[in-house]
Amino acid sequence: MPGLLLDTLRGKVSERRPVWLMRQAGRYLPEYRALRAEKGGFLELATDPEFAAEVTLQPVRRFGMDGAILFSDILMVPWAMGQDLSFGPGEGPRLAPPLVDQALDTLCSVPERLDPVYETVRLVRERLDPGVTLLGFAGSPWTVATYMVAGQGSKDHHEARLFAYRDPVAFGAIVDAIVAVTVEYLCRQIEAGAEAVQLFDSWAGSLAPDQFERWVVAPNAAIADAVRSRHPQVPIIGFPKGAGSKLASYARETAVDAVGLDETLDPVWAARELPEGLPVQGNLDPLLLLAGGAALEQRVRYILEALAGRPHVFNLGHGIDKETPIENVERLLEIVRG
Numbered sequence: 001m002p003g004l005l006l007d008t009l010r011g012k013v014s015e016r017r018p019v020w021l022m023r024q025a026g027r028y029l030p031e032y033r034a035l036r037a038e039k040g041g042f043l044e045l046a047t048d049p050e051f052a053a054e055v056t057l058q059p060v061r062r063f064g065m066d067g068a069i070l071f072s073d074i075l076m077v078p079w080a081m082g083q084d085l086s087f088g089p090g091e092g093p094r095l096a097p098p099l100v101d102q103a104l105d106t107l108c109s110v111p112e113r114l115d116p117v118y119e120t121v122r123l124v125r126e127r128l129d130p131g132v133t134l135l136g137f138a139g140s141p142w143t144v145a146t147y148m149v150a151g152q153g154s155k156d157h158h159e160a161r162l163f164a165y166r167d168p169v170a171f172g173a174i175v176d177a178i179v180a181v182t183v184e185y186l187c188r189q190i191e192a193g194a195e196a197v198q199l200f201d202s203w204a205g206s207l208a209p210d211q212f213e214r215w216v217v218a219p220n221a222a223i224a225d226a227v228r229s230r231h232p233q234v235p236i237i238g239f240p241k242g243a244g245s246k247l248a249s250y251a252r253e254t255a256v257d258a259v260g261l262d263e264t265l266d267p268v269w270a271a272r273e274l275p276e277g278l279p280v281q282g283n284l285d286p287l288l289l290l291a292g293g294a295a296l297e298q299r300v301r302y303i304l305e306a307l308a309g310r311p312h313v314f315n316l317g318h319g320i321d322k323e324t325p326i327e328n329v330e331r332l333l334e335i336v337r338g
Helices: 004-009 030-039 042-046 049-063 076-081 111-127 141-150 158-166 168-192 209-230 244-254 267-273 286-291 293-306 326-336
Strands: 067-069 084-087 093-096 133-139 196-201 236-240 258-260 280-284 312-316
Touching: 004 133, 004 196, 004 312, 030 042, 030 049, 042 049, 042 084, 049 067, 049 111, 049 326, 076 084, 076 111, 076 141, 076 168, 093 141, 111 133, 111 168, 133 141, 133 168, 141 158, 141 168, 141 196, 141 209, 158 168, 158 209, 168 196, 168 209, 196 209, 209 236, 209 244, 236 244, 244 258, 244 267, 267 280, 267 293, 280 286, 280 293, 286 293, 286 326, 293 312, 293 326
Parallel strands: 067 133, 133 196, 196 236, 236 258, 258 280, 280 312
Antiparallel strands: 084 093
């Protein structure tokens, strides 16, 4: 039987909202920190299926979440495309060579690097209660391309945006390559046991409207169409963080099955402007969950009330902060569950 989360993503309005939290398997949990200390680096942890499966299951055991999100990283795709991936102590991820000064066709594809991810999905599905939905994911092409071009994260994605303006043909080739790998990656996750998948476009908000159409909407529509042609029953969640008012056209043009709302969107606006009946996910500010107190409780209730008329998965507007007190998460869940 499908769980509450899967039913909601398929368009059912339920009295109780399903809930899971982006980055729910992570550093705010002592059990995660213990495993990370035992295993060492992030990549070593994410590519060991036994350890990665255990991390994926930790927040489900502790909190009874309605969804388990695969423990992995959006940069597994460029790693499989042939860039070297590293996570240095105290710094963000690095990809080499950066494509701002290296041609795409110099990379040598290594698709077997993704095999541990599929094994992790299989192990989690095997060990997960049937009523808990297993979510796979991938980074959306624009966000992944920003890292591939610059070799690392940046505040304004200057190098990728400039590359896209100066040489849209070459940049388009990078995006097209990411689309092709991502389709296969998501389909393989589904075949291993994922029941829904999410496309994370964390840096979609940095683009001008015409560039948003070209590098966010079009590639995500292509991925959704290709994945749906192979797995028509599997819901696809699109999450273009920072899209603002462009989210309504994103929802219509990509034809995703559900959309994520970041914390900058008023859920009243979302309820009014998004396509009727479209499931939504979100959108509590992660910093409000970190802060806790009366303001947290008030906002949770506001979101629940604003989105009461459509299928709604309660979640954050982005990933949970590593300093978040566990008691704040517990209080959030108490309110959502009534």
